[in-house]
Amino acid sequence: MRTDTVRGADGPPSPPRVGRNRLVGAALIILSLAAALTCSFVFTTWLPTDRTRYREYRAAEACPAREVIPRQEDCLRKVTFTVEGTRNTSKNMRATLLGPEPFPRTVVPFGDSEPVLSALRRGDRVTGTVWRGVVVVVAEGDGRQDSADAPRDEPQMTAAIGTFAGLLAALALMFGAMRLARPRDLGLFTWLPYGKWLLIVTGASCAVVGLSTVWTGLPWLLVPTVCGAVVTGTAWFLRRDLRRRAAR
Numbered sequence: 001m002r003t004d005t006v007r008g009a010d011g012p013p014s015p016p017r018v019g020r021n022r023l024v025g026a027a028l029i030i031l032s033l034a035a036a037l038t039c040s041f042v043f044t045t046w047l048p049t050d051r052t053r054y055r056e057y058r059a060a061e062a063c064p065a066r067e068v069i070p071r072q073e074d075c076l077r078k079v080t081f082t083v084e085g086t087r088n089t090s091k092n093m094r095a096t097l098l099g100p101e102p103f104p105r106t107v108v109p110f111g112d113s114e115p116v117l118s119a120l121r122r123g124d125r126v127t128g129t130v131w132r133g134v135v136v137v138v139a140e141g142d143g144r145q146d147s148a149d150a151p152r153d154e155p156q157m158t159a160a161i162g163t164f165a166g167l168l169a170a171l172a173l174m175f176g177a178m179r180l181a182r183p184r185d186l187g188l189f190t191w192l193p194y195g196k197w198l199l200i201v202t203g204a205s206c207a208v209v210g211l212s213t214v215w216t217g218l219p220w221l222l223v224p225t226v227c228g229a230v231v232t233g234t235a236w237f238l239r240r241d242l243r244r245r246a247a248r
Contacts, residue, residue: 018183025179028172035169042162047155047220054151060131071102072133079103081135083124088113095120095138097128108135109148116145155220160210163224167202167231171195188239198235205230 056074063075081097084105093110095117097103108128110117116138120126129137136150146152175195178187188194205227213222 021179021183025176025183028176028179032169032172032176035165035172039162039166039169042158042165047158047162050151050158051153051155054153057131057136057151069100069102073130074132076136077130079128079130079135081106081126081128081138083120083122083126085122086117086120088118093117097126097135097138099128103128103130103135106135108138110145111148112145114145116140116143119143154214156213156218156223157210159220159223160206160227163210163227164202164206166224167206167227168199171198171202194238197238198231201234202227202231 060074060076063073063077069077079099081099081103084096084098086095087093093113095108095110097106097108099106106128116126120140124140127139128135129139134149135147138145138147206223209223209226209230212218213220
Protein backbone atom coordinates (compact mmCIF):
# COMPACT_ATOMS: atom_id res chain seq x y z
CA MET A 1 0.00 0.00 0.00
CA ARG A 2 2.80 2.41 0.90
CA THR A 3 4.70 1.57 -2.28
CA ASP A 4 1.63 2.14 -4.45
CA THR A 5 0.90 5.44 -2.73
CA VAL A 6 4.43 6.72 -3.26
CA ARG A 7 4.39 5.70 -6.90
CA GLY A 8 1.10 7.44 -7.40
CA ALA A 9 2.43 10.65 -5.89
CA ASP A 10 5.87 10.60 -7.54
CA GLY A 11 4.91 9.01 -10.85
CA PRO A 12 4.33 10.75 -14.17
CA PRO A 13 1.93 13.70 -14.28
CA SER A 14 -1.71 13.10 -14.98
CA PRO A 15 -2.78 13.06 -18.68
CA PRO A 16 -4.12 16.24 -20.26
CA ARG A 17 -7.64 17.17 -19.46
CA VAL A 18 -9.25 15.77 -22.58
CA GLY A 19 -12.72 17.05 -21.78
CA ARG A 20 -11.47 20.56 -21.10
CA ASN A 21 -9.43 20.65 -24.30
CA ARG A 22 -12.43 19.56 -26.33
CA LEU A 23 -14.62 22.18 -24.67
CA VAL A 24 -12.08 24.90 -25.42
CA GLY A 25 -11.80 23.58 -28.98
CA ALA A 26 -15.55 23.84 -29.48
CA ALA A 27 -15.50 27.40 -28.11
CA LEU A 28 -12.72 28.32 -30.52
CA ILE A 29 -14.71 26.91 -33.45
CA ILE A 30 -17.68 29.09 -32.42
CA LEU A 31 -15.35 32.10 -32.15
CA SER A 32 -14.00 31.29 -35.59
CA LEU A 33 -17.50 31.28 -37.05
CA ALA A 34 -18.36 34.63 -35.43
CA ALA A 35 -15.13 36.18 -36.68
CA ALA A 36 -15.71 34.82 -40.19
CA LEU A 37 -19.20 36.33 -40.25
CA THR A 38 -17.75 39.66 -39.10
CA CYS A 39 -15.13 39.52 -41.84
CA SER A 40 -17.80 38.77 -44.44
CA PHE A 41 -19.96 41.68 -43.22
CA VAL A 42 -17.04 44.12 -43.39
CA PHE A 43 -16.01 43.26 -46.95
CA THR A 44 -19.46 42.65 -48.44
CA THR A 45 -21.54 45.32 -46.69
CA TRP A 46 -19.66 47.86 -44.55
CA LEU A 47 -16.81 48.65 -46.96
CA PRO A 48 -18.92 48.91 -50.16
CA THR A 49 -21.58 50.98 -48.37
CA ASP A 50 -19.02 53.49 -47.06
CA ARG A 51 -17.37 53.84 -50.47
CA THR A 52 -20.72 54.36 -52.20
CA ARG A 53 -21.78 56.91 -49.59
CA TYR A 54 -18.54 58.85 -50.03
CA ARG A 55 -18.94 58.95 -53.82
CA GLU A 56 -22.52 60.19 -53.47
CA TYR A 57 -21.41 62.87 -51.01
CA ARG A 58 -18.65 64.09 -53.31
CA ALA A 59 -21.08 64.21 -56.23
CA ALA A 60 -23.78 66.11 -54.31
CA GLU A 61 -24.61 69.63 -55.53
CA ALA A 62 -25.99 72.67 -53.74
CA CYS A 63 -29.65 72.46 -52.77
CA PRO A 64 -32.18 74.72 -54.50
CA ALA A 65 -33.91 77.44 -52.48
CA ARG A 66 -37.14 76.28 -50.84
CA GLU A 67 -39.69 77.84 -48.53
CA VAL A 68 -40.05 74.62 -46.55
CA ILE A 69 -36.79 72.73 -46.03
CA PRO A 70 -37.11 68.94 -45.68
CA ARG A 71 -35.07 67.12 -43.07
CA GLN A 72 -33.47 64.70 -45.53
CA GLU A 73 -31.96 65.95 -48.80
CA ASP A 74 -29.40 64.42 -51.14
CA CYS A 75 -27.99 67.85 -51.89
CA LEU A 76 -25.76 70.17 -49.82
CA ARG A 77 -27.58 72.90 -47.95
CA LYS A 78 -25.85 75.71 -46.05
CA VAL A 79 -27.65 76.65 -42.84
CA THR A 80 -26.79 79.42 -40.39
CA PHE A 81 -26.53 78.19 -36.79
CA THR A 82 -25.90 79.78 -33.41
CA VAL A 83 -23.52 78.00 -31.05
CA GLU A 84 -25.26 76.95 -27.84
CA GLY A 85 -22.18 75.29 -26.35
CA THR A 86 -19.20 73.03 -27.00
CA ARG A 87 -17.39 70.13 -25.38
CA ASN A 88 -13.72 69.72 -26.13
CA THR A 89 -12.20 66.79 -24.31
CA SER A 90 -10.18 63.87 -25.64
CA LYS A 91 -13.20 61.57 -25.42
CA ASN A 92 -15.97 64.03 -26.23
CA MET A 93 -15.59 66.67 -28.94
CA ARG A 94 -18.84 68.21 -30.05
CA ALA A 95 -20.74 71.44 -30.65
CA THR A 96 -24.42 72.04 -29.95
CA LEU A 97 -25.92 74.29 -32.61
CA LEU A 98 -29.28 76.10 -32.72
CA GLY A 99 -30.82 76.73 -36.12
CA PRO A 100 -34.06 77.07 -38.06
CA GLU A 101 -36.51 74.26 -38.72
CA PRO A 102 -36.00 71.40 -39.32
CA PHE A 103 -32.71 71.77 -37.38
CA PRO A 104 -33.74 73.59 -34.18
CA ARG A 105 -31.06 71.94 -32.02
CA THR A 106 -28.30 69.81 -33.50
CA VAL A 107 -25.39 68.09 -31.78
CA VAL A 108 -22.40 67.89 -34.13
CA PRO A 109 -19.61 65.43 -33.20
CA PHE A 110 -16.01 66.01 -34.24
CA GLY A 111 -12.94 63.82 -34.46
CA ASP A 112 -10.55 66.69 -33.72
CA SER A 113 -10.66 70.08 -32.02
CA GLU A 114 -8.94 71.95 -34.83
CA PRO A 115 -9.30 74.17 -36.72
CA VAL A 116 -12.82 75.35 -35.82
CA LEU A 117 -14.17 73.60 -32.72
CA SER A 118 -11.56 74.94 -30.26
CA ALA A 119 -12.35 78.53 -31.29
CA LEU A 120 -16.13 78.32 -30.97
CA ARG A 121 -17.83 80.21 -28.14
CA ARG A 122 -21.43 80.41 -26.98
CA GLY A 123 -23.38 82.79 -29.20
CA ASP A 124 -21.05 82.53 -32.22
CA ARG A 125 -22.69 82.35 -35.63
CA VAL A 126 -21.47 79.56 -37.87
CA THR A 127 -22.41 78.10 -41.25
CA GLY A 128 -23.22 74.42 -41.28
CA THR A 129 -23.37 72.30 -44.43
CA VAL A 130 -26.15 69.75 -44.12
CA TRP A 131 -26.33 66.54 -46.16
CA ARG A 132 -28.98 63.88 -45.63
CA GLY A 133 -30.07 65.41 -42.36
CA VAL A 134 -26.67 65.67 -40.66
CA VAL A 135 -24.17 68.51 -40.41
CA VAL A 136 -21.08 67.43 -42.31
CA VAL A 137 -19.10 70.70 -42.28
CA VAL A 138 -18.97 73.64 -39.86
CA ALA A 139 -17.42 76.93 -41.03
CA GLU A 140 -16.65 80.13 -39.16
CA GLY A 141 -14.93 82.94 -41.02
CA ASP A 142 -12.10 81.40 -43.01
CA GLY A 143 -12.06 78.23 -40.89
CA ARG A 144 -13.75 75.06 -42.07
CA GLN A 145 -13.88 71.67 -40.34
CA ASP A 146 -15.48 68.36 -41.25
CA SER A 147 -17.65 66.75 -38.60
CA ALA A 148 -17.33 63.14 -37.54
CA ASP A 149 -20.48 62.42 -39.59
CA ALA A 150 -18.89 63.55 -42.86
CA PRO A 151 -18.22 60.63 -45.24
CA ARG A 152 -14.51 59.93 -45.62
CA ASP A 153 -12.47 58.10 -48.20
CA GLU A 154 -10.64 55.91 -45.69
CA PRO A 155 -11.47 52.31 -46.62
CA GLN A 156 -8.03 51.15 -45.43
CA MET A 157 -8.98 51.08 -41.73
CA THR A 158 -12.27 49.34 -42.49
CA ALA A 159 -10.31 46.77 -44.47
CA ALA A 160 -7.91 46.39 -41.52
CA ILE A 161 -10.83 45.52 -39.23
CA GLY A 162 -12.15 42.98 -41.71
CA THR A 163 -8.67 41.52 -42.22
CA PHE A 164 -8.15 41.12 -38.48
CA ALA A 165 -11.51 39.36 -38.19
CA GLY A 166 -10.60 37.03 -41.07
CA LEU A 167 -7.19 36.16 -39.67
CA LEU A 168 -8.67 35.66 -36.20
CA ALA A 169 -11.21 33.27 -37.73
CA ALA A 170 -8.40 31.27 -39.34
CA LEU A 171 -6.34 31.11 -36.13
CA ALA A 172 -9.32 30.14 -33.97
CA LEU A 173 -10.31 27.45 -36.47
CA MET A 174 -6.78 26.04 -36.56
CA PHE A 175 -6.33 25.91 -32.79
CA GLY A 176 -9.90 24.74 -32.19
CA ALA A 177 -9.64 21.92 -34.72
CA MET A 178 -6.40 20.70 -33.15
CA ARG A 179 -7.97 20.59 -29.68
CA LEU A 180 -10.91 18.57 -31.01
CA ALA A 181 -8.82 16.23 -33.16
CA ARG A 182 -5.89 15.74 -30.76
CA PRO A 183 -7.06 16.62 -27.23
CA ARG A 184 -4.30 14.53 -25.62
CA ASP A 185 -1.40 15.94 -27.64
CA LEU A 186 -1.73 19.57 -28.76
CA GLY A 187 1.85 19.80 -29.94
CA LEU A 188 2.71 23.42 -30.76
CA PHE A 189 -0.92 24.53 -30.84
CA THR A 190 -1.04 25.96 -27.32
CA TRP A 191 -1.67 29.49 -26.09
CA LEU A 192 1.89 29.93 -24.83
CA PRO A 193 3.91 30.79 -26.75
CA TYR A 194 2.51 30.01 -30.23
CA GLY A 195 -1.05 31.28 -29.92
CA LYS A 196 -0.20 34.37 -27.91
CA TRP A 197 2.46 35.62 -30.35
CA LEU A 198 0.32 34.93 -33.41
CA LEU A 199 -2.56 36.93 -31.91
CA ILE A 200 -0.24 39.83 -31.01
CA VAL A 201 1.31 39.90 -34.48
CA THR A 202 -2.13 39.72 -36.12
CA GLY A 203 -3.50 42.69 -34.20
CA ALA A 204 -0.33 44.79 -34.49
CA SER A 205 0.15 44.18 -38.21
CA CYS A 206 -3.47 45.05 -39.06
CA ALA A 207 -3.29 48.27 -37.02
CA VAL A 208 0.08 49.37 -38.40
CA VAL A 209 -0.68 48.52 -42.02
CA GLY A 210 -4.15 50.05 -41.83
CA LEU A 211 -2.90 53.35 -40.40
CA SER A 212 0.09 53.46 -42.75
CA THR A 213 -2.05 53.02 -45.85
CA VAL A 214 -4.46 55.72 -44.65
CA TRP A 215 -1.63 58.21 -44.12
CA THR A 216 0.07 57.41 -47.42
CA GLY A 217 -3.10 57.01 -49.47
CA LEU A 218 -2.18 53.53 -50.69
CA PRO A 219 -4.99 51.23 -51.94
CA TRP A 220 -6.95 49.36 -49.30
CA LEU A 221 -6.33 46.07 -51.13
CA LEU A 222 -2.78 46.15 -49.77
CA VAL A 223 -4.09 45.73 -46.21
CA PRO A 224 -5.28 42.09 -46.41
CA THR A 225 -2.37 41.20 -48.70
CA VAL A 226 0.38 42.57 -46.44
CA CYS A 227 -1.22 41.50 -43.15
CA GLY A 228 -1.85 37.98 -44.44
CA ALA A 229 1.76 37.67 -45.57
CA VAL A 230 3.10 38.96 -42.24
CA VAL A 231 0.98 36.59 -40.14
CA THR A 232 1.71 33.60 -42.39
CA GLY A 233 5.45 34.27 -42.27
CA THR A 234 5.36 34.74 -38.51
CA ALA A 235 3.48 31.46 -38.04
CA TRP A 236 6.05 29.60 -40.15
CA PHE A 237 9.08 31.10 -38.39
CA LEU A 238 7.58 30.54 -34.92
CA ARG A 239 6.74 26.93 -35.71
CA ARG A 240 10.22 26.26 -37.08
CA ASP A 241 11.86 27.87 -34.04
CA LEU A 242 9.69 25.98 -31.54
CA ARG A 243 10.38 22.67 -33.30
CA ARG A 244 14.12 23.31 -33.18
CA ARG A 245 13.94 24.04 -29.47
CA ALA A 246 11.89 20.88 -28.83
CA ALA A 247 14.43 18.77 -30.75
CA ARG A 248 17.35 19.89 -28.57
